[in-house]
Amino acid sequence: MSERRYSDQGMTRGRLIIVGSPSGAGKTTLCHRLLAEFQDSVGFSVSYTTRKPRPGEIDGKDYHFIDQPTFEAMVAKGDFAEWAHVHGNNYGTGRAWVQNMLSQGRDVLFDIDFQGGRQLKAQYGSDAIMIFILPPGLDVLEQRLRRRQSESEEAIELRLHNSLRELEHYLFYDYLIVNAGLEQAYDELRAVYLATRYAVLRRAPLVEALIREAKARR
Numbered sequence: 001m002s003e004r005r006y007s008d009q010g011m012t013r014g015r016l017i018i019v020g021s022p023s024g025a026g027k028t029t030l031c032h033r034l035l036a037e038f039q040d041s042v043g044f045s046v047s048y049t050t051r052k053p054r055p056g057e058i059d060g061k062d063y064h065f066i067d068q069p070t071f072e073a074m075v076a077k078g079d080f081a082e083w084a085h086v087h088g089n090n091y092g093t094g095r096a097w098v099q100n101m102l103s104q105g106r107d108v109l110f111d112i113d114f115q116g117g118r119q120l121k122a123q124y125g126s127d128a129i130m131i132f133i134l135p136p137g138l139d140v141l142e143q144r145l146r147r148r149q150s151e152s153e154e155a156i157e158l159r160l161h162n163s164l165r166e167l168e169h170y171l172f173y174d175y176l177i178v179n180a181g182l183e184q185a186y187d188e189l190r191a192v193y194l195a196t197r198y199a200v201l202r203r204a205p206l207v208e209a210l211i212r213e214a215k216a217r218r
């Protein structure tokens with residue numbers, strides 16, 4: 001049987017793949033790779049933020065960059081599936097786009113913090129799979145943050161401080177991947193993602209179809 005015949009698309013609702021980590025753990029690179037490999041089945045939830053764009057960031061691709069009054073208006077209208085204050089700025093997940101993707105049977109990847117993950121898990125239960133990316137050590141975390149060179153010293157210190165908070169919430173997650181090297185970490189992320197695609201509840205329509213066919217033959 002071809003993989004296409006067993007494709008999940010259009011059969012059941014999609015899953016939420018929520019990837020969290022302290023900043024500097026290499027989460028964004030890992031997410032980009034997953035999206036590139038599984039572009040037919042996974043879409044990225046582009047968050048809204050009041051943070052200013054970093055050099056090279058594209059509005060509508062990396063984030064929807066909006067101002068504070070617009071953010072507040074969206075909160076008031078219930079446009080966010082979750083939102084949180086992170087590193088001194090507001091970030092939120094647009095509800096409508098995510099709902100639309102899930103109802104088409106497509107998965108949605110989220111690069112959000114534990115506060116957002118917790119809110120989505122509360123709404124979506126076992127449809128939300130939470131994956132935590134851990135840096136191999138604190139020195140590596142700091143080096144990666146400094147290498148970015150797009151943040152002020154104050155912003156880097158705030159991110160390092162918040163890393164501890166993020167680490168302390170690891171038990172909100174279902175899976176833990178240590179990013180000591182990109183290849184190994186990506187293989188692990190890929191394995192976790194693939195496992196979610198083969199969860200029995202998600203594949204129920206395939207079995208149900210066979211049962212119906214078997215009954216019809218009797």
Ligand code: 5GP
Pocket residue numbers: 020021022023047048051082083084086087091092093111112113114115116117
């Ligand atoms: P950055 O400013 O480095 O792009 O992101 C800072 C932090 O905010 C990261 O941990 C990122 O995962 C988180 N974040 C990005 N978008 C959202 C969102 O929509 N909701 C929540 N709760 N966190 C977000």
